[in-house]
Amino acid sequence: MPSSSNAEIFRWHRYSTISELEAAAVQAIQQAAQQAISHRGQFHIVLAGGTTPRRIYQAMRSADADWSAWHIYFGDERCLPVDHTERNSRMAALTWLDHVAIPRGQIHPIPAEKGPEAAAADYTRTLSGIEQFDLVLLGLGEDGHTASLFPGQDPGNTPDAPAALAVHDAPKPPAERVSLSANRLGAARKVIFLVTGESKRQAVTDWRNGENIPAAAITPAGGADIYLEAGLLGGSEP
Numbered sequence: 319m320p321s322s323s324n325a326e327i328f329r330w331h332r333y334s335t336i337s338e339l340e341a342a343a344v345q346a347i348q349q350a351a352q353q354a355i356s357h358r359g360q361f362h363i364v365l366a367g368g369t370t371p372r373r374i375y376q377a378m379r380s381a382d383a384d385w386s387a388w389h390i391y392f393g394d395e396r397c398l399p400v401d402h403t404e405r406n407s408r409m410a411a412l413t414w415l416d417h418v419a420i421p422r423g424q425i426h427p428i429p430a431e432k433g434p435e436a437a438a439a440d441y442t443r444t445l446s447g448i449e450q451f452d453l454v455l456l457g458l459g460e461d462g463h464t465a466s467l468f469p470g471q472d473p474g475n476t477p478d479a480p481a482a483l484a485v486h487d488a489p490k491p492p493a494e495r496v497s498l499s500a501n502r503l504g505a506a507r508k509v510i511f512l513v514t515g516e517s518k519r520q521a522v523t524d525w526r527n528g529e530n531i532p533a534a535a536i537t538p539a540g541g542a543d544i545y546l547e548a549g550l551l552g553g554s555e556p
Contacts, residue, residue, distance in 0.1 A: 327541050328534075330526070332548040336514050339545050340370065343512060344377045346543075347453065350508055354452040355387045364391045364454040364498070366465070367406035370512045371455060375414035385419040391445070393456060394466035394485075394497040395428035397437070404492075405430070430496045434484030437496045441482040445498075451506040454538075458513045461489070462521040462531025466497035473535040474499025500535035509538045513546035522550045 333339035347363070354361040365371065392406050402408060407427035415425055426444055430437045456464045466485045467473045474483050481502040485495040503509070511533065513522060524531050536542060 327537050328525070329541055329543045330551065331543060331545050332551055333545065334548055336370070336373075336547060339512070339514065339547065340374050340377065343374050343455075343510065343545055344381070346508075346510060347374070347378065347455075348381055348383065350453040351383060351388065354507075355384055358452075360387050360389060362389045362391065362448060362450075362452045364393050364451050364503070364506070365406065365410050366393050366455040366457045366512065367409060368457040368512070370514045371457065372409060372413050374512070375410055378414050379417045381418075383418070386421060388420045388424060390415065390420060390425040391451070392426070392428050393454065393464075393503060394495060395430040395437070396466075396492050397430045397434055397494040397496065398492060400427075400431050428482070428496050434486060434494050434496055438480065438482040438484040441496065441498075442480050445481045445502065449505070452508065454503050454506040454509045456503065456509065456511045456533070456536070458511055458518055458521055458525075458533050459490075460517045460521055462524060462529070462533055464511070464533040464536065465503065466495040467500060467532040467535065469532060471532075473532050475501050475504075475535040475537075477501060500532070500537075504536045504538040506538050507540065509536060509542040511542060511544040511546075513544060513550065515547075516549070518546075519550050522546065526551075 351361040428441050479499040479501040483497050483499050485497050488495050
């Protein structure tokens with residue numbers, strides 16, 4: 319079972335099916351947006367890549383939302399051409415963002431086509447005026463990575479870490495990427511991890527046992543919520 323400190327930081331939400339998880343995520347996104355717009359007039363969200371987010375983004379196309387108040391950012395990006403199908407920004411555009419009325423100037427892709435260092439510096443400047451995101455969406459890799467923060471690499475979880483990190487030698491292609499640092503990803507009013515697939519079982523077990531996986535480096539002040547398939551928890555309770 320997770321330690322008491324781990325349980326205080328991370329809240330585990332188990333869902334019987336992927337469809338239930340996705341529906342809960344869509345509802346959480348809409349609620350976070352409504353609350354942010356009501357209180358502050360704007361909604362700042364960080365998007366994740368991956369299969370589960372893709373389906374959630376497709377569902378968001380039909381959401382009843384004040385799109386004019388939305389501001390879109392990305393947790394990480396591959397250093398590939400702008401129109402490459404494996405870019406997170408391209409996936410989000412095709413499945414969601416190109417189909418709703420978010421002003422184009424309020425969508426902020428990571429300029430990873432410039433290369434890791436230049437893109438990280440540019441994105442750090444882009445984020446300089448944002449004290450807190452309203453919502454950060456993240457995934458979990460088989461090795462415990464999240465965004466493009468991989469095992470054995472500095473996750474940037476110290477207070478002086480830059481907002482965006484240049485990533486080299488990523489263990490899965492492409493090797494060059496840009497990622498928001500753990501410290502910057504944790505500077506959010508709400509953080510949700512979306513975890514599906516049997517291949518994630520060991521990473522979930524390690525995380526709940528207090529292992530130092532990259533995902534565990536993201537520790538927002540209000541804690542983080544992990545939405546996952548019930549089967550990944552085995553017989554244990556969240």
